[in-house]
Amino acid sequence: MALPAEEFFSEAGTLIGCSKQDGVVTGAKQCEGHVHFRFVADQPNFVISQSVTRADGTGQPDTIRLEVGARVTYKIHYSNTGTTQQNNVVLKGELPAKFRYVAKSTYLAASLTGGTWKKTSEGVTSGGLNVGSYAPGGGAYLKFTVALPEATDLDCGLTSTTSTASALTQNGGKSAESVLLVEKKCG
Secondary structure: OOOOHHHOOOOOOOOOOOOOOOOOOOOOOOOOOOOOOOOOOOOEEEEEEEEEEEEOOOOOOOOEEOOOEEEEEEEEEEEEEEOOOEEEEEEEOOOOOEEOOOOOOEEEEHHHOOOOOOOOOOEEEEEEEEEEEEEEEEEEEEEEEEOOOOOOHHOOOEEEEEEEEEEOOEEEEEEEEEEEEEOOOOO
């Protein structure tokens, strides 16, 4: 017979017996039994990734060479790959020096938006944004626009810069980096 798990693992336990759960166990040969139970381990886990494209949509993510003053679109993706819900997930984009977040350019796509891009609040590059809670298999995308440094802010030639996307959950944090090449042509 099945034993109620909430009673079996409680401090009081659960009654067993020879013919019913009445707590009566005799020494008779026919009064023997075995208790079997199975555990399933929960494992919180998630992944975070970041890609960068030209704001006009051209160029392959993370392989583009950009000119000073250009605009790019950052996309941060969080996915709950574990077996437990993660609440109050915070996504943040950390920009290289002289890169400027373009105001009111942040959008969220997640199950709560029906998978479509919806304008969301500011703060992705400052304190980060709380994008909600996600069950196993759930996830969210944030995208926002960034203006690259002007010519006066860079030396001639190619400058390599690194930006970091991070996710913070009640189960810890993870980050992903992207490297961009910004070119300043000098005569």
